[in-house]
Each structure stands twice: as structure tokens, then as C-alpha cells.
Amino acid sequence: MGISERKERERQEMINLILDEAMKLFIEEGYENVTMRKIADRIEYSPTTIYLYFKDKTEIFSELLNIAFDKFYEAQMSVQYIEDAKEKLLAHGIAYVKFAVSNPNYYDLMFIMKDPTANMKCPDDWKTSTRTYDLLKKNIQECIENGYLEEVDIEVAAFTMWSHVHGIASIMIKRGFMIPEAFREYLIYNSIQYGFKGLFIK
Amino acid sequence: MGISERKERERQEMINLILDEAMKLFIEEGYENVTMRKIADRIEYSPTTIYLYFKDKTEIFSELLNIAFDKFYEAQMSVQYIEDAKEKLLAHGIAYVKFAVSNPNYYDLMFIMKDPTANMKCPDDWKTSTRTYDLLKKNIQECIENGYLEEVDIEVAAFTMWSHVHGIASIMIKRGFMIPEAFREYLIYNSIQYGFKGLFIK
DNA sequence: TGACAAACTTAACGATGTTAAGTATATTTG
DNA sequence: CAAATATACTTAACATCGTTAAGTTTGTCA
Known part of the structure; x- marks a missing residue:
């Protein structure tokens, strides 16, 4: 009997509908503008219907x-084809910030x-997030092997590069207005260049 | 007649009382736990009284x-006594992150x-914030003059160091749970060291 | 002492996330 | 095929939030 399959399918469609509209609202207007009632409006159901598919807003x-x-991971992968380890590492950093400022x-x-995931049990749910960090470490390892970087604690090196690009990204996103618009791109590109290059020995 | 002076003084005391309690709530429990009603509870007045002293919550x-x-500025200044420009710059960075993670x-x-200041006219109100950034640029200038740094666009250098320490700070504050507690201090110190040192030529 | 202004409170509005209770629809069962 | 039941959904309500309007108390000055 395909009846329970159909029901499961319909349920999944409803879930996707909710997620799609929530995502649109979120991308267009940010977190605080995603309300249960606004999502409900968009999907043309009552607000409480959403609770039949999601435990609460944080879910x-x-x-x-x-x-x-x-x-995010895909954006980083789009640069992994680059042969030269040094060039790849730089491109990686630029791709990181580019993703951040355009999303x-x-x-x-x-x-x-x-963290909207405060209720999540970390180890499993953050798998998707460590994936990109592992990619960075791999690229750094490659740079060491090719003599571009001296042999350092790879955790320190990765954290340093991460904090640098994250710093750029979050400044641009949260306090970008402090920097003249025309200056931003220049600053992003040259700062990554300047900060990363200092770490290279070749 | 000292009567209007007293009134003005009392008004100022009320303003300070409100700010003090708001600050305590804010430091202890963060933004979202500072509500007009909670402040009102603490100062033992009705919520609407606050509106006689402040336009709204954002004010x-x-x-x-x-x-x-x-x-923040004071915390940075506490390190300006250091003679050697290079040591001072490093200490500056460490002081920055230390302030951030302890506040x-x-x-x-x-x-x-x-930005809770979206309604503020930037130029004037951000004076206090650019003050510290000017300090950083001055320290960088000093490093150049002493031959510690090559002659670069000082704006790029300052932004690079800022974004690095800001990155460290905001990762620790917002996603610190992703990093083992015991590892954090090590990472902070060594990352600043590693990132900054790369920029020096001597 | 009475007029008036300042300080403060009560009550309410519209928004939020969320829950409880009810209704309509679809499926299963006798 | 009709009754029983489970599923999908809605209405109404609660507590909380920032904020406003209207009313009350208090203090100052003529």
C-alpha cells in the first residue's frame, strides 16, 4: 500500500515548504524578521501548523x-582545483570572505x-562545520610539504588563518559601515594577501 | 536658588541608576535579558518611568x-608604556583579545x-571607537620607523591586525565552545604571536 | 492656600513564541 | 456502507516584549 508512503512524502513536502519560506525570509530580511506568523503567512497555513513539523523556532x-x-563547504571546494598549494591557500581565504560577504x-x-544550536549535541551536528576546517588544515599541510610554510603547530596555523578571514568577514558584515564602501574590496583582498604572505617562507 | 541644581542632580542620579542596573543586567545576562521591565524592577520604579529619562531602549x-x-580604550592604554615598538604591538594585540574575552x-x-547605534549619526558618536584604532596605527607607524615592519599601506596593516585579533575575539566569544577549554589560551597567545611575527622583517 | 508643573503609575496596544482545546478531513475498521 | 478513530489543521488564549496615552500623586511657586 503506497498510502503511508504518500503521507510521508506529503509531510516531507510540507517540511521543505516551511524551510524554503523561512530561508527566503531569513536571507532577505535576517533573523529577527523571521517570525512564525510570517512563515505561516507565506505558506498559507496557520502559525500553529508549523509546530506539527518543527518542535520550535530554533529547530x-x-x-x-x-x-x-x-x-559554505561548496564555496570552499570551488577553489580546490588549484594546483599550487600557496595559490590555493590564498584563494581559499579569499573564497571564504567572498562567501561571507555575499551571504x-x-x-x-x-x-x-x-548559537541557535545551543540545544544541539555538538559532536554530531557540527560535522558539517568541521569539514571545512579540515579542508583548511589539509591545505596548510600541503604548503608545509611544498616548503611554503615552516613546520609549525598546524592547529595554530589553521586557527590563525581562520581568525584572520573570520575577522575580516565579520567586520565587513557587522561593522562594514565604518569603512568607506569603495575601500572595502581593496582592504579585503590586500589584507588577506598581506596577512597570509607573512606566514610563507618561500 | 539651588533648587533647579538639585533637580538636575537628581535627574542625573536617576539616569545613572538606570544605566548602572541596565549595565549589570547586560554584563551578567547579555543583551536579550535586558528588558525595560527588568530594569524597572531593579530600580524599583515602573517601566514607563524609564522613558522619562531615555527615549527608548536603544538610547x-x-x-x-x-x-x-x-x-576598551583604557585597556589598550595600559600597555602603551612599553618601550620597544615591536613588543608593544604584540602586547597591544594580546590586550585587545584579553579585554574581549573577559568582557x-x-x-x-x-x-x-x-548595531544598537543604527539611529546614531556616525561621525560624532564613533569618535570613541576610532580613538583605539588610531592608537593601533600609531604603534604600527612606530614599528615602521624602527625598521620592524616594511613600509606598507598603513591602512592595510592596521586592518590586517585588527581583523586578526577581532577574529580571535569573536570566535572565542561566539563559538568558543567549538574549541576545547584547555586549548583556548594557548591558541590565542600563539596565534597572535604567529600572525603578527610574520609581518615583522626584523 | 490654590494653581501649576514635574514625577511617576496604571492600563492598554500590538507584536512576539508557544500551548491547549476544538474542528474538519481522511483513513481504518466493523 | 456506516461508525470509529486517527490525522491535519485552526481558533483562542497566555505570557512576554517595547512603547504610548491617560491619569494620579507630589513638589514648587505665586
């Missing part, structure tokens, strides 16, 4: 978070916002 | 922001939170 955002991390709400959700 | 936070920037709510307010 919706946990799902959006996973989607965001996937896109500010995703980035906010992933790394800045009061 | 209270604008005041807290100024106080925070002052403390996470201040730091959040200053550089991370959805």
Missing part, C-alpha cells in the same frame, strides 16, 4: 544552519549569531 | 556603548551585535 534554524554549512545572513547564522 | 544601549568604548558582552555590543 527550523538548525535546519537552515545545515543548509548554510553545505553551501551575510548565512555567515551570521553559522559563526556569529547567538 | 540606553548607546550610552552603555560609550562606557564600553572607554573601558564578552561589552565586546559583543561594540563590534558584533546588530
Whole structure:
């Protein structure tokens, strides 16, 4: 009997409908503009219907978070084809910041916002997030092997590069107005260049 | 007649009382736990009384922001006595992050939170914030003069160091749970060391 | 002492997330 | 095929939030 399959399918469609509209609201207007009632308006159901598919608002955002991390990972992967380890590492950093500034709400959700995942058991749920960090470490390792970087604690090196690009990203997203618009791109590019290059020995 | 003076004094005391309690609530429990009603409870007045002294909630936070920037500036100044320009620059960076992690709510307010100053006219009100950035640039200038740094666009150098320490600070504050507790201090110190040192030529 | 202004409170509005109780629809069972 | 039941959804309500309007108390000055 395909009847329970159909029901499961319909349920999944409803879940996706909710997530899609929540995501649109979120991307367009940011976290504080995603309200249960606004989502309900968009999907043309009553607000309480949402609670039949999600425990609460944070569960919706946990799902959006996973989607965001996937896109984030893809953005980083788009640069992994580069042969030269040094060039790749630089491109990696630039891709990181580029993703952040062109998807500010995703980035906010992933790394800045009061963690909507406070209720999540970390080890499993953050798998998608460590994936990109592992990629960075791999690239650093490659640089060491090719003599571009001296042999250092790879954790320190990775954290240093991460904190640098994260710093750029979050300044641009949260306090970008402090920097003249025309100056921002220049600053992003040259800062990554300047900061990373200092670490290279060749 | 000292009567209007007394009234003005009493008014100022009320303003300070409100700010003090708001600040305590804010430091202890963060932004979202500061509500007009909770402040009212603490000062033992009705919620609406607060509106006789502050236009709205954001005006209270604008005041807290100024106080925070002052403390921040002081924290940076506490390291300016150091003679050697290179040592001073490193200490500056460490002092920055130290302030941030030991005053996470201040730091959040200053550089991370959805700007509570959106209604403020930037040029004047951000004076207190550019003050510390000018200090950083001065220290960098000194390093150049002493041959510690090559002659670079000072704006790029300052932004690079800022984004690095800001990155460290905001990771620790917002996603510190991703890093083992025992590892954090090590990472902070060594990352600043590693990142900054790379920029020096001597 | 009475007029008036300042300080403060009570009550309410519209928004939020969320829950409890009720209704309509679809499926299963006799 | 009709009655029983489970599923999907809605209405109404609660407590909380920032904020406003209207009313009350208090203190100052003529």
C-alpha cells in the first residue's frame, strides 16, 4: 500500500515548504524578521501548523544552519582545483570572505549569531562545520610539504588563518559601515594577501 | 536658588541608576535579558518611568556603548608604556583579545551585535571607537620607523591586525565552545604571536 | 492656600513564541 | 456502507516584549 508512503512524502513536502519560506525570509530580511506568523503567512497555513513539523523556532534554524554549512563547504571546494598549494591557500581565504560577504545572513547564522544550536549535541551536528576546517588544515599541510610554510603547530596555523578571514568577514558584515564602501574590496583582498604572505617562507 | 541644581542632580542620579542596573543586567545576562521591565524592577520604579529619562531602549544601549568604548580604550592604554615598538604591538594585540574575552558582552555590543547605534549619526558618536584604532596605527607607524615592519599601506596593516585579533575575539566569544577549554589560551597567545611575527622583517 | 508643573503609575496596544482545546478531513475498521 | 478513530489543521488564549496615552500623586511657586 503506497498510502503511508504518500503521507510521508506529503509531510516531507510540507517540511521543505516551511524551510524554503523561512530561508527566503531569513536571507532577505535576517533573523529577527523571521517570525512564525510570517512563515505561516507565506505558506498559507496557520502559525500553529508549523509546530506539527518543527518542535520550535530554533529547530527550523538548525535546519537552515545545515543548509548554510553545505553551501559554505561548496564555496570552499570551488577553489580546490588549484594546483599550487600557496595559490590555493590564498584563494581559499579569499573564497571564504567572498562567501561571507555575499551571504551575510548565512555567515551570521553559522559563526556569529547567538548559537541557535545551543540545544544541539555538538559532536554530531557540527560535522558539517568541521569539514571545512579540515579542508583548511589539509591545505596548510600541503604548503608545509611544498616548503611554503615552516613546520609549525598546524592547529595554530589553521586557527590563525581562520581568525584572520573570520575577522575580516565579520567586520565587513557587522561593522562594514565604518569603512568607506569603495575601500572595502581593496582592504579585503590586500589584507588577506598581506596577512597570509607573512606566514610563507618561500 | 539651588533648587533647579538639585533637580538636575537628581535627574542625573536617576539616569545613572538606570544605566548602572541596565549595565549589570547586560554584563551578567547579555543583551536579550535586558528588558525595560527588568530594569524597572531593579530600580524599583515602573517601566514607563524609564522613558522619562531615555527615549527608548536603544538610547540606553548607546550610552552603555560609550562606557564600553572607554573601558576598551583604557585597556589598550595600559600597555602603551612599553618601550620597544615591536613588543608593544604584540602586547597591544594580546590586550585587545584579553579585554574581549573577559568582557564578552561589552565586546559583543561594540563590534558584533546588530548595531544598537543604527539611529546614531556616525561621525560624532564613533569618535570613541576610532580613538583605539588610531592608537593601533600609531604603534604600527612606530614599528615602521624602527625598521620592524616594511613600509606598507598603513591602512592595510592596521586592518590586517585588527581583523586578526577581532577574529580571535569573536570566535572565542561566539563559538568558543567549538574549541576545547584547555586549548583556548594557548591558541590565542600563539596565534597572535604567529600572525603578527610574520609581518615583522626584523 | 490654590494653581501649576514635574514625577511617576496604571492600563492598554500590538507584536512576539508557544500551548491547549476544538474542528474538519481522511483513513481504518466493523 | 456506516461508525470509529486517527490525522491535519485552526481558533483562542497566555505570557512576554517595547512603547504610548491617560491619569494620579507630589513638589514648587505665586
